[in-house]
Amino acid sequence: MELTENIEELASPESPPVVDCEVLEAAKENIQPLASGRRVTALSAILTTPHAQRDAQLSAARKRHRFNVQIALEDDDDDPLEVYTRFVNWTLDNYPQGQSAESGLLELLEEATRTLKDDRNGRWKGELKYLKLWVLYASFVERPVIIYKFLLANDIGTDHALLYEEHALVLERDGRRSDADAAYLLGIARQATPLERLQSKHAEFQKRMMTAATLPTQSTSDPAPSSSRIRSALATSSSAPLPT
Amino acid sequence: MATKQAATRQAITLKGSTSLVTEFFKYAANTILFQRGVYPSDDFHMVKKYGQTVLVTQDLALENYLERILAQVNKWLLTGSVTQLVLAIISKESRVTLERWVFDVNLVDPPADPSQPAPPKPEAEIQAEIRYILKQIVSTVTFLPIIDDPTVFNILAYTHDSADVPADEWVDTDPLAIEASKSQQVKLRSFSTDVHRIEAMVAYRYEG
């Protein structure tokens, strides 16, 4: 038994600590599931921080990330894409409930995707990491199809299978099947990588279409604009919000 | 006389505990296979167990397969030769291990005076503990990655060197480990009978 204990200690620097499920269970409804799963070590760290300290701790870390972004954007040898990605991942890890006024995730993604577009003469456009920021951003907007159109038009991420796969999924969910099919075919024609994955996703899609499930139909609506001003509690923001 | 009686009682307790533990593995394995989508949900049906609803496979081939494995596990439990059971979920294509559901089998310390056994643990209490573990398995979807690609599973039994092994049925194998640097680990609850204490955990591949 003792031998086991010792080896365990030796091994610990490499393997992350074991997280107690109780901590995660207690807050399970405040954890938005992500397709990629979550880093439970980060999750339990934030969940076990007492309410009162959480804000101070988060705002200090946020400042550091902000600062790093500033430096990276100004320094020609730095990698602002990497720094933004780290900032976004930190936000995902530390605001497990997802998009909220508090996390500012949506605003951060908006900023990162736009700032990096023309940074260093557009050298990030082909990077998978950059595309991933866009894909995450698209998951929060009301009509992601517009985002994917924009990416295709601006040659962002067009070498990656991910772009076509996500675009097609969004179209499929809107019930636009032939457009979805076209999205797969475009990616395959362009030899987007990994090609085999795209091809197999396309094949799965075609199989689904053959069994023709009824899918939700698309509709139109516009989100209310978000405003940034000094707010007082229970002040009327609008009594009849206008569509944009 | 007293010691002989005590020994008989212990034997009965061991048998009872072993079947409780084996049964738990059955429901835990079914819950994992359902929750993690290793088999399509159409293959499962609801049964009442532990005072709640549990999803169990109705695919005869899979049911038989699990029965055969659990029959051997039951034997090993009786002889105290199994120390751990692992349900590994593996990507069908790449053969990479995505998740390892680990159940440690420990023996509860016997009472200091065998002629004065502690009162048996109420079954309702054991059931509540088991219910809690199954509930946690269900809750893990809040942090486990979505598995997009087809997967298969493999059940591993860790036994003592001296364990009786039916040679043509069970073979030595790779532990199907996840590299420590890419592994996240979560400890689940445990449950205990008068003889066994089962500790559960899940390790999963996380690459951010």
Add this chain to the structure above:
Amino acid sequence: ARLAAATGVPLNRRVLAYHEPPPTSASDSTLSKQRELARPLYARPGALPSSNGTATSKARKIPTQPERVLDAPGMVDDFYLNLISWSSQNVLAVALAESTYVWRADTGSVSHLGEAPQGSYVSSVDFSNDGAYLGVGLGTGEVELWDVEAGQKLRTMSGHQGQIAVLSWNAHILSSGCGDGSIWHHDVRVPRHKVMELLGHTGEVCGLKWRADGEFIASGGNDNVVNIWDGRLGEAVGGDGPATRGIAKWTKRNHTAAVKAIAWCPWQPSLLASGGGTNDAMIHIWNASTGARLHSLKTPSQITSLLFCPSRKELFSTHGYPTNAIMIHAYPSLERVGEIRDAHDGRVLFSALGPGGDVVCTGAGDENLKFWRIWEAAGSGKKGKG
């Protein structure tokens, strides 16, 4: 053992596997592909269809825009809490971090009622049935009693060891649901306020509702359990002995996620609705007298609150990710009458029905309160179907 778990390296052990691989599924693989697609959408980034309005035949026109939006800066984005309450006097109480505000719907005037003590925060609010008093639950476990008109704190009732995520009133009894799974009945009139204890949850109690007649109280918790309790108080009320303990009349384990949404039906008192969290998203309707489950409905997302319409046979639900929707369902068919997706720019966490029975206020992590005219005022003459 931990090491073995991580690395799979056994010590003096054998690692054995059954010689045969497990069987493959006999089910049609295209069927499972469809199941794949039907999976909840948080799973896949970028793939949520937005649909305001409805698809079923029962659909009727509901306003897709709120008739009023109020700013709620600092509203905590926490599923478990219950941060808004709307009184019979048409006053809305809102908790924003450590502050409690009241907004008088008739005049639109706002006042700051009070602050939680240093180091704590307001985790729940609930108006007494007459609207004269506000119960305020704190993160540190205290339950405060406030006189709304005077704007004064009358007393602090302590003893709970965890966050008070939910409160519910019945006459002079204020019941509190606690992070440790206990529910206490406080008699706000007597010094020894704790008159009864209900122990039946192993996780935080986040849903709690007295039936209007006080005969039952229903609770839901992070242990995924719904309990229905006899509302009668025990023998020891007012005595010097310890508070009595209640035993649940019914314990329901059908939900597979936390149960915060609990609603009693005003026009058929035996009906109780409960709704489950992310991994469940089911609405169950129970008969509280017989314990039978009468109806069930799978919804697209985390259920954060439920309300019965007083004047129509309809049920209103609010939702978290992925749809952030408000929905209206017909009873007993549970057919969808209406849905507004992305009703807020974040999870819709709280809801309260106005005294007119027509307007619902919702609160969310986007720090807004929205007022939706879902139904016509009771007795306004226009009779709907269903």
